[in-house]
Every structure is written in C-alpha cells, then in structure tokens.
Amino acid sequence: MFKAATIKDIAQALSVSPSTVSRALRNSYEISEEKKKMILDYAAKINYHSNPIAVSLRNKRSYSIGVMVTEVANSFFSQTIDGIESIAYEKGYNIIISQSHDSYEREVINIEHLASRSVDGLLISMSAQTTDYNHIEMLHKQGLPIVFFDRILNSIDTYKVTTDNSKAAFDAISLLLSKGYKRIAHIANAPHLSITLDRLKGYTEALRGADLPFDKDLVEFCFSGGKDLMEVDLAIERLLSLRPAPDAIFISSDLLSNASLRTLKAKRLESSIPIIGFSNSDVVDLMSPEFSYVRQRAFEMGQIAIKMLIKLIESKYPIYEFETKLLDADLCNLELLNR
Amino acid sequence: MFKAATIKDIAQALSVSPSTVSRALRNSYEISEEKKKMILDYAAKINYHSNPIAVSLRNKRSYSIGVMVTEVANSFFSQTIDGIESIAYEKGYNIIISQSHDSYEREVINIEHLASRSVDGLLISMSAQTTDYNHIEMLHKQGLPIVFFDRILNSIDTYKVTTDNSKAAFDAISLLLSKGYKRIAHIANAPHLSITLDRLKGYTEALRGADLPFDKDLVEFCFSGGKDLMEVDLAIERLLSLRPAPDAIFISSDLLSNASLRTLKAKRLESSIPIIGFSNSDVVDLMSPEFSYVRQRAFEMGQIAIKMLIKLIESKYPIYEFETKLLDADLCNLELLNR
DNA sequence: GTGAAAGCGCTAACAC
DNA sequence: GTGTTAGCGCTTTCAC
Numbered sequence: 001m002f003k004a005a006t007i008k009d010i011a012q013a014l015s016v017s018p019s020t021v022s023r024a025l026r027n028s029y030e031i032s033e034e035k036k037k038m039i040l041d042y043a044a045k046i047n048y049h050s051n052p053i054a055v056s057l058r059n060k061r062s063y064s065i066g067v068m069v070t071e072v073a074n075s076f077f078s079q080t081i082d083g084i085e086s087i088a089y090e091k092g093y094n095i096i097i098s099q100s101h102d103s104y105e106r107e108v109i110n111i112e113h114l115a116s117r118s119v120d121g122l123l124i125s126m127s128a129q130t131t132d133y134n135h136i137e138m139l140h141k142q143g144l145p146i147v148f149f150d151r152i153l154n155s156i157d158t159y160k161v162t163t164d165n166s167k168a169a170f171d172a173i174s175l176l177l178s179k180g181y182k183r184i185a186h187i188a189n190a191p192h193l194s195i196t197l198d199r200l201k202g203y204t205e206a207l208r209g210a211d212l213p214f215d216k217d218l219v220e221f222c223f224s225g226g227k228d229l230m231e232v233d234l235a236i237e238r239l240l241s242l243r244p245a246p247d248a249i250f251i252s253s254d255l256l257s258n259a260s261l262r263t264l265k266a267k268r269l270e271s272s273i274p275i276i277g278f279s280n281s282d283v284v285d286l287m288s289p290e291f292s293y294v295r296q297r298a299f300e301m302g303q304i305a306i307k308m309l310i311k312l313i314e315s316k317y318p319i320y321e322f323e324t325k326l327l328d329a330d331l332c333n334l335e336l337l338n339r
Numbered sequence: 340m341f342k343a344a345t346i347k348d349i350a351q352a353l354s355v356s357p358s359t360v361s362r363a364l365r366n367s368y369e370i371s372e373e374k375k376k377m378i379l380d381y382a383a384k385i386n387y388h389s390n391p392i393a394v395s396l397r398n399k400r401s402y403s404i405g406v407m408v409t410e411v412a413n414s415f416f417s418q419t420i421d422g423i424e425s426i427a428y429e430k431g432y433n434i435i436i437s438q439s440h441d442s443y444e445r446e447v448i449n450i451e452h453l454a455s456r457s458v459d460g461l462l463i464s465m466s467a468q469t470t471d472y473n474h475i476e477m478l479h480k481q482g483l484p485i486v487f488f489d490r491i492l493n494s495i496d497t498y499k500v501t502t503d504n505s506k507a508a509f510d511a512i513s514l515l516l517s518k519g520y521k522r523i524a525h526i527a528n529a530p531h532l533s534i535t536l537d538r539l540k541g542y543t544e545a546l547r548g549a550d551l552p553f554d555k556d557l558v559e560f561c562f563s564g565g566k567d568l569m570e571v572d573l574a575i576e577r578l579l580s581l582r583p584a585p586d587a588i589f590i591s592s593d594l595l596s597n598a599s600l601r602t603l604k605a606k607r608l609e610s611s612i613p614i615i616g617f618s619n620s621d622v623v624d625l626m627s628p629e630f631s632y633v634r635q636r637a638f639e640m641g642q643i644a645i646k647m648l649i650k651l652i653e654s655k656y657p658i659y660e661f662e663t664k665l666l667d668a669d670l671c672n673l674e675l676l677n678r
Numbered sequence: 679g680t681g682a683a684a685g686c687g688c689t690a691a692c693a694c
Numbered sequence: 695g696t697g698t699t700a701g702c703g704c705t706t707t708c709a710c
Contacts, residue, residue, distance in 0.1 A: 006687055017697045022689060030695060049455040053395045054687035057702050062392060064435070072424070073417040073621065082412050085438060089449075094435045094456060096403070099424060110428075116388040117433060261625050281622055282412065286600050288627030345703055356681045361705060369679060393703035396686050 005048045014042055025050065056118070064094040065309060066114030068124045070102050076254055076280040076298050077125070080149065083302025084123065091310055093120070100127040102225060108135045121145035121309045126153055128190040128225045145312035149305035152194050157322055159308035163296045164326035165195050169202025169252070170209075172276050172294055172331060176248050177210045179337045181274070185239040185246035186219045187232070187260055189253045196221070199252040199278075218246060226255030233263045240269070248337075251277030261289065274337055284332075292333045301327055344387045353381055364389065395457065403433040404648060405453030407463045409441050415593055415619040415637050416464070419488065422641025423462065430649055432459070439466040441564055447474045460484035460648045465492055467529040467564045484651040488644035491533050496661055498647035502635045503665035504534050508541025508591070509548075511615050511633055511670060515587050516549045518676045520613070524578040524585035525558045526571070526599055528592045535560070538591040538617075557585060565594030572602045579608070587676075590616030600628065613676055623671075631672045640666055 007025070011018040016035065024031045024039035025048075031039075056062045067084060069077040081097065088095045098114055100107040107127040112135060114122060124136065124146060133153060140146055140156050152160040176184055186203050189196040204214050220235035222228075239246055251257045257277030264270045270289040279293040304325055312319060346364070350357045355374070363370045363378040364387075370378075381387075395401040406423060408416040420436065427434045437453055439446040446466040451474060453461060463475065463485060472492060479485055479495050491499040515523055525542050528535040543553050559574035561567075578585055590596045596616030603609040609628040618632040643664055651658060 004687095007689095008687075018687090019689075019698080020696055022687095023696085026689090032695060035695085051396075051457060051687050052455065053392060053401060053457050054702090055689085056392045057390075057396050057686090057704090058688050058690090060702075071421070072411060073414065073421050075412065078412040078417045081436075082410070082438070085411070085436070089437075089452075096433045097420075097424070097436055098428075099421070113428075116391065118390060118392050258622055258625060265625070283597055283620055283622060283626060286597065286604070286626045287622060288625065346705095347703075357703090358682080358705075359680055361703095362680085365705085371679060374679085390703055393686090394705085396688090396702090397704045397706090399686075 004051065005043075005046045006051070007048075009046070010039060010043055010048060014038060062118045062120055063092055064096055064117075064119050065306065066111075066117070066119040066122045067095050067097045068107065068111055068114070068122065069097070069099060070125065070127060071099050072097060074254065075282055076150075076296060079280060079298035080125075080302035080305075083299035084306045085302075086299075087303050087306045087310075093306075093310070095123075095306075100130075102128040102227070104129040104132070111135055111139070115139050115144060121147070121313045123305050123309055124148050124153075126151040126193065128193055128223075131192050145309060147305050147309040147312065149301055150195065152324070154194060159305075159312060159322050160324040161301055161304045161308065162195065162198075162324070162326060163301070163329050165198035165329075166202040166205070167326070168294050168296075168329035168331075169199040169250070170206045171202075171329075172250060172292075173203050173206035174209065175331065175334060176250070176274075176276065176337065177206060177212070181248040181337075182212065183215075183218065183242075183244060183246045183248075185242075185249045187235055187239070187249060187251045187256050188219055188221045189256060190223050190225050191221045196252060203250060217242060222256055222259075226253060226257075226259040229259050229262065232256060232259040236260060236263045236267075240273075246273070248274045248276070251275060253278050254280055257291070257293070261287065261291070264289070276331075276337070290333060290336055292331070292336050295330045295332055297327050297329070343390065344382075344385050345390070348385070349378060349382055349387060353377060401457045401459055402431055403435055403456075403458050404645065405450075405456070405458040405461045406434050406436045407446065407450055407453070407461065408436070408438060409464065409466060410438050411436060413593065414621055415489075415635060418619060418637035419464075419641035419644075422638035423645045424641075425638075426642050426645045426649075432645075432649070434462075434645075439469075441467040441566070443468040443471070450474055450478070454478050454483060460486070460652045462644050462648055463487050463492075465490040465532065467532055467562075470531050484648060486644050486648040486651065488640055489534065491663070493533060498644075498651060498661050499663040500640055500643045500647065501534065501537075501663070501665060502640070502668050504537035504668075505541040505544070506665070507633050507635075507668035507670075508538040508589070509545045510541075510668075511589060511631075512542050512545035513548065514670065514673060515589070515613075515615065515676065516545060516551070520587040520676075521551060522554075522557065522581075522583060522585045522587075524581075524588045526574055526578070526588060526590045526595050527558055527560045528595060529562050529564050530560045535591060542589060556581060561595055561598075565592060565596075565598040568598050568601065571595060571598040575599060575602045575606075579612075585612065587613045587615070590614060592617050593619055596630070596632070600626065600630070603628070615670075615676070629672060629675055631670070631675050634669045634671055636666050636668070 007018045007021045010021045024036045098110040146158050148160040150162050152162050222231050224231050251260050257279050275291040280298050346357050346360045349360045363375045437449040485497050487499040489501050491501050561570050563570050590599050596618050614630040619637050
C-alpha cells in the first residue's frame with residue numbers, strides 16, 4: 001500500500017528540522033537560499049506533496065466550498081457549476097456539490113452535511129420548496145461565509161448574485177407589447193422563489209408601462225417548477241381556454257419552458273401561439289417549435305458567486321457592506337415574434 | 340466567529356475523559372449504557388458534530404471521492420453525476436468534481452490535484468485527447484482505488500462500467516439494415532476513446548452480419564468530439580457527397596449528434612436522410628429534426644461506478660478479480676425509420 | 679469500564 | 695537562520 005512522504009521524512013533525510021522543511025517548502029524568507037534549494041530539490045525528487053488534510057486541521061481551513069443547487073442535470077445549474085469550478089480551480093479550492101432536488105428536507109440535510117464537513121463557505125441557490133430559512137440563518141449567524149446565487153434569500157445580509165430578473169421580464173414583455181401582443185399569459189414558477197416574484201414584477205411593470213391592466217387570470221403559478229407535467233398541462237389548458245384568448249405566453253423558467261413546449265406539442269398547438277420563455281438549454285437552437293427565449297449568463301454568474309465567496313472567506317476583517325449583483329439576461333430569437 | 344464544540348468540551352463539561360466521550364459517540368461496547376446516554380444527550384444538546392478533517396487525518400480516510408468527467412454541462416455526465424451523488428450521499432461520501440474539457444493537460448493536472456487532496460478513490464471517464472496514461476497508472480500502482488466509467492481504460496486492471504457500446508451500435512445498425520438501409524454512414528468520435536472503437540466494432544459487425552462490405556469511406560472520425568462545428572460540417576459534407584450516397588447516418592456521441600443536426604439544419608438537409616445518434620439530452624423529444632437515438636443509462640452507470648469504488652475502498656483485503664460491467668442502452672424513436 | 683498518552687502531518691510561537 | 699515544542703481534534707493502544 002501507498003505511503004506518502006511527509007515533512008518528517010525530508011527532515012530526517014537531510015538532517016534538518018521539520019520546521020525548516022516546512023518553511024522552505026512555503027518559501028519563507030527566513031530560510032537561506034542554499035538550504036531552500038536543497039530541500040526543494042529533495043522534495044521534488046521523492047515526489048513530496050503536502051497533506052491537505054493535515055494543513056486543514058492545522059489552519060482550520062479546508063479549501064473546499066459547498067455548492068447547493070437544485071439539480072446538476074439542469075443546464076442552467078451545470079453551466080453555473082462550470083463557472084464556479086473554473087475559478088475555484090484557479091484559486092486552489094475544491095467544490096463539493098450537493099443537490100436539493102427542490103426539496104426542503106434535502107436542502108436542510110445537505111446544507112448541514114456540507115457545514116459539518118468543514119467547508120470554508122457555502123454557495124446556495126434556494127430550493128423551490130423552502131419557506132423556512134432557519135437552517136441557513138443559523139449557519140450565517142455562526143459566521144460561516146455564504147453567498148447566494150440565482151435563487152437568492154433576501155432576509156440574509158450577504159453577497160448575492162442573480163439575473164436582473166425583473167428587468168429581463170420587463171424587457172421581454174415590453175418587446176411583445178411593441179410587436180402588438182396585448183394579452184400575454186404568464187406561466188410562473190413556484191411563488192416563494194425570489195426569481196418568480198422578480199419576473200412577475202417585470203411582467204406587471206411592463207404592462208403598466210403600456211397602460212394595460214394586470215389580469216391575474218393570465219398568470220398561472222406552477223408549484224412543481226415544471227417537474228410535474230400534469231400541472232403545466234392544466235395551466236396551459238386553462239390559459240388557452242380564456243376568452244378573450246391570450247395572444248402570447250411568457251414562461252418564467254427552463255423546466256417550465258420545456259414542459260410547456262411538450263404540452264403544446266402534444267395538443268398540436270405549438271404553432272398556435274408565440275412563446276417567450278427562459279432557457280439555458282445547450283440545444284435550444286435545435287428545439288421545435290422554435291421560440292424566443294431569455295438566456296441567463298449562467299457561467300458568469302457562477303464565476304461571480306465564487307469570487308464573492310472567496311473574498312468573504314479570505315477577508316482579514318469582517319465585511320458589513322454587501323452587494324447584490326444583478327446580471328443582464330440576453331433575449332434571443334426575437335425575430336420569431338414579428339408578424 | 341463560529342467555534343464548533345469538540346470532544347474535549349464535552350469531556351470537560353461532564354468530567355470524563357476525551358477517550359470516554361469518543362468511545363461513547365462511536366457507540367463502543369466498552370462504555371456503560373448510563374454514561375453513553377449522558378454523553379450522547381449532552382452532545383445533542385450542544386449540537387456537537389465531529390470534525391471530519393480531524394477524523395480524516397487520524398484515520399487516513401477522507402470520505403471524499405474525486406470524479407473526473409469531461410464536462411458537467413453535458414447531459415450524459417450530469418446524469419451520471421446525479422447517480423454518483425445519490426449513492427455517495429447515502430454512504431456518507433462527498434464527491435469532488437473535476438472537468439477535463441477533453442484536454443490531456445487538464446486531465447493530468449486535475450487528477451493529480453484530486454489525488455493530492457487525499458481523496459479515498461477516483462472515478463474517471465477519460466478525456467478524448469488522452470493517449471498517455473502514465474498519470475493514472477502511477478496512482479493505480481500506488482494503491483489508490485480507481486474505477487473507470489463510460490470512457491474506460493483497458494490497460495488498467497480495475498472495476499469498470501460502461502455501456503455495451505458495441506452491442507448498442509450493433510443493434511442500431513442491425514435495425515437500420517432490417518429497415519432496408521444499406522449504405523450507412525458513421526460519424527464517429529475521437530478514435531483513441533474506448534467507446535469510439537466499441538461503437539465502430541458494433542457497426543462493422545452488424546454490416547458483416549448482413550453480408551455487407553465495410554466501406555471505410557463511410558466513416559468519419561471527429562477528433563474534437565463535436566466541439567468543433569467546422570470539423571463536423573466537413574465530415575457531413577464529404578459523406579453526403581459520396582456516390583452512391585449514404586442512405587442513413589449513425590452518429591456515435593451526444594455532442595456529435597447535436598453538431599450534426601445543426602449542420603444538416605443549416606444546409607436545409609435535415610429531412611433528407613434518417614439519423615440514429617447517441618443522445619442523453621433531456622429535451623431530445625423537443626428537438627427537430629426528430630431522430631432515432633441511442634440513450635445510455637447514465638444515472639444507473641453513475642450509481643454502479645460509485646458502488647464499485649466504495650467496495651474497492653472499503654474492502655479489508657486486496658481485490659484481484661475485477662469486473663467490467665456493460666450496461667444495455669435503449670433505442671428510442673425507432674418508428675421514424677419506417678419507410 | 680475508564681483514563682492517560684501518543685500520534686496522524688503540519689505550522690507557528692518561542693527560543694537561541 | 696534554524697531548532698524545539700506545542701497543539702489543531704480525534705482515535706486507539708496500553709494501563710489500571
């Protein structure tokens with residue numbers, strides 16, 4: 001079985017003390033160049049690698065970061081993780097990924113699990129089902145660095161980064177209005193999510209800006225977030241049966257966009273009404289029916305989130321001023337809306 | 340700042356020794372029920388959690404597992420990771436994810452990085468560009484438990500799990516042949532990957548089974564694995580310009596399927612030739628043109644891989660008999676091939 | 679049945 | 695400049 005070399009081994013071999021070796025390896029100014037070279041050479045020769053577990057125990061820093069997402073197999077999140085990983089790797093941090101599958105229980109268990117694993121900090125996108133935030137508030141109070149991304153939690157004061165959801169929705173709806181659409185249905189995500197409310201806000205404000213009334217009949221919340229196809233099915237059915245009928249649909253999440261397209265396709269109604277939906281799918285250009293979509297800057301969001309977290313972790317002094325960064329989203333495939 | 344409770348704290352508070360507390364917490368038979376209860380109760384009261392870093396250092400086990408994939412933002416891999424995570428979580432392991440982006444350099448660096456992070460074992464799917472296996476062979480020789488999944492490495496003797504790629508390809512091609520297609524073009528992945536060769540093998544064997552000649556002109560390898568759209572573009576162009584023209588296309592990876600569809604669509608040739616391609620996209624049912632596809636059991640593969648790894652890690656005795664598990668793939672949307 | 683003590687690998691105060 | 699020592703939190707011989 002494999003037995004890794006330790007500082008002690010080097011010290012013994014070179015007849016110096018372990019602390020000298022430690023200092024030399026960390027390139028301390030106290031050690032003479034000559035000895036440094038000797039130690040470094042020998043370390044390289046025996047393929048010495050420091051034991052990060054021991055360093056963690058000693059320094060009370062694990063250089064690992066917990067990431068809490070709904071599901072890695074969701075394009076938006078896998079792109080975010082990609083962004084997180086790119087920076088984490090650069091800065092010498094590991095990321096430990098955990099999925100809530102939008103369940104409150106799993107979120108609580110997994111976050112506690114991550115925290116007890118001595119992560120240096122947490123990157124969290126809230127589960128759709130979570131309405132009690134105690135498990136997070138506790139950790140935050142105890143001083144664990146936390147950054148929220150995407151589905152942020154307003155009640156906790158820390159760094160946050162998310163799409164400017166309200167603006168994205170406002171722009172999407174304004175565009176529809178400018179093209180002459182007037183009765184715009186809205187298929188919305190679970191209502192306790194920050195992103196749901198922000199997107200709804202953009203929707204209503206755009207209507208108000210055009211002096212159109214807000215008709216709550218045109219809005220359907222999907223509590224399952226698109227997981228439950230039946231729920232989406234019923235929502236669409238109800239919306240399409242309204243009179244006067246809606247003349248466009250705005251869909252406020254990836255999963256809901258997919259589910260809605262499935263439903264419309266099954267009903268052979270896919271070309272009956274234009275759609276603008278959120279989507280970060282990597283094959284959106286291959287999907288049919290074609291639809292206009294709002295694409296979030298997921299990769300960038302991941303990068304910003306982890307940069308914020310590392311800043312929090314590595315800051316020598318407590319930070320009291322926090323920023324909530326809002327990213328622009330991109331509207332794509334808009335030419336489909338011309339008529 | 341947060342200061343977690345330690346065994347010492349408990350010992351002090353209850354006037355017992357740290358070793359007694361440790362034993363009680365680990366439910367050792369040596370400790371009297373009475374004392375056990377007292378200690379457990381107090382630990383629960385002060386919300387004691389053992390420090391996994393200290394346990395790792397002491398036990399030389401980190402309960403974390405490194406996972407090396409090409410890209411998390413690839414449906415097949417995110418589904419695999421989902422499967423890995425489901426079991427890892429259950430068994431108390433963390434997974435640390437690393438992406439090679441199909442680059443040899445990044446694979447080498449990341450695998451070494453994972454290993455130096457004292458992971459208990461490694462789950463690896465090879466990068467497409469890797470042809471030198473020294474970095475993995477070294478670790479394997481040193482006794483680090485390694486399991487390969489999906490893109491396996493034949494030269495190393497350990498547990499492996501992958502799709503029965505040769506059978507999947509054989510079945511797909513046989514089906515095409517049974518429907519009367521005779522000149523089947525094959526867009527293949529990078530040629531040093533195990534999966535590429537296996538799929539090619541299934542392809543040729545199915546042809547041989549039908550007494551059809553193998554025409555190497557009908558096969559195009561894409562070294563970029565679908566990342567480089569231009570490469571796929573040229574491949575398709577050449578294949579379609581062959582005379583006699585191919586009457587169907589078999590595509591041997593997710594990314595290549597997507598890229599090929601894009602190319603065909605751009606050339607407005609999407610309905611000119613039937614396609615059967617590998618795909619684990621979660622929106623394959625929404626894609627256009629519709630195509631028949633081979634779907635791998637990615638989630639299951641992840642679960643099997645990590646179970647194998649944990650078996651390797653937790654085995655008291657060295658294991659010399661290794662299994663390479665082959666999973667069936669599912670052929671879907673076949674009705675499109677009727678004509 | 680319980681405690682004392684050593685040690686996992688590393689670092690940092692404190693000596694000299 | 696370099697060595698000595700203590701200790702991070704935990705487990706595990708070895709005593710008693």
